[in-house]
Amino acid sequence: MDNLVANNSATIVDITVENFQQVILEASQEKLVLIDFWADWCEPCKDLLPILEKIAGDYADHLILAKVDCEAQQEVAGQFGIRSLPTVMVIQNGQPVDGFAGVQPEAQIREMLAKYLPNPEDDFLAAAGQAIQKGDYVEGLANAKQVLELSPDNINAKYMVIDCYIETGSIDQAKALLSEIKLVDQDARYNTLNGKIELAEQAADTPEIRQLQSAVEANPDDLQLKVDLAVQLHQANKSEEALSLLLTVLKKELGFGDARKIMLDMINALTDGDALKSEYRRKVYSLLY
Numbered sequence: 001m002d003n004l005v006a007n008n009s010a011t012i013v014d015i016t017v018e019n020f021q022q023v024i025l026e027a028s029q030e031k032l033v034l035i036d037f038w039a040d041w042c043e044p045c046k047d048l049l050p051i052l053e054k055i056a057g058d059y060a061d062h063l064i065l066a067k068v069d070c071e072a073q074q075e076v077a078g079q080f081g082i083r084s085l086p087t088v089m090v091i092q093n094g095q096p097v098d099g100f101a102g103v104q105p106e107a108q109i110r111e112m113l114a115k116y117l118p119n120p121e122d123d124f125l126a127a128a129g130q131a132i133q134k135g136d137y138v139e140g141l142a143n144a145k146q147v148l149e150l151s152p153d154n155i156n157a158k159y160m161v162i163d164c165y166i167e168t169g170s171i172d173q174a175k176a177l178l179s180e181i182k183l184v185d186q187d188a189r190y191n192t193l194n195g196k197i198e199l200a201e202q203a204a205d206t207p208e209i210r211q212l213q214s215a216v217e218a219n220p221d222d223l224q225l226k227v228d229l230a231v232q233l234h235q236a237n238k239s240e241e242a243l244s245l246l247l248t249v250l251k252k253e254l255g256f257g258d259a260r261k262i263m264l265d266m267i268n269a270l271t272d273g274d275a276l277k278s279e280y281r282r283k284v285y286s287l288l289y
Helices: 018-030 041-059 076-079 106-111 120-133 137-150 155-167 173-178 188-204 209-217 223-235 237-251 259-269 275-288
Strands: 005-007 008-014 032-038 061-070 087-092 094-102
Touching: 008 041, 018 032, 018 061, 018 087, 018 275, 032 041, 041 061, 041 106, 087 106, 094 106, 106 173, 120 137, 155 173, 155 188, 173 188, 209 275, 223 237, 223 259, 237 259, 237 275, 259 275
Parallel strands: 008 061, 032 061
Antiparallel strands: 005 008, 032 087, 087 094
């Protein structure tokens, strides 16, 4: 498309008689076109433009900001019957569908555009679902968490996060989030995930772990037993218990065997964004420095 400029990844074009049809009639078949009618002498126009540019940048994949200089392009402005500045029109499929005159707050403009633009939550939710279907639970978790940042009450995202927590071994986080699900939202997914958590906990309760737990109870000063138990707990996806146990070893004897290396390896193996990762990294560094 001619005369396009990039501005914070936004698609912005100056409308002329020559490109009018290409942008207003053709491009609006694929993207929403937001027309900003302005003039250099119009001070409110200068207040409004940065807001429109910011919004256009946020919706770069779905929105074109088309600027009409009403002094230089009087013929274009006349076709729309513009009588006051600034005036903003929303064009979809070649037709005006909405708009406003004067300067409006950013939130109000976004609310108007939300009727015509895809919701960012939907994109993240779709990406999370696709990742989970492929068995990529780390990617699924990252996308589902993005949805919850935008909409903390999105129940579909909550169930996805819980599922990903279970599949990546973060059972405690899964249980905590599942316990927050309100009764009205407890559908078949709730029961399924509850069952998955129970199975995961049963699978993690191995004879080796029980034997080592008994040995540690009988010999609380044996640091090697604690390290061995921590390794088994980590393999059973009980990361928090494993890290907590290793921390007690390092507090007792910072240079004991491979305890420090094992603990750092466990911390690094946690997914980015996991609260345990930052929590225990801080605790280890506080011991070291």
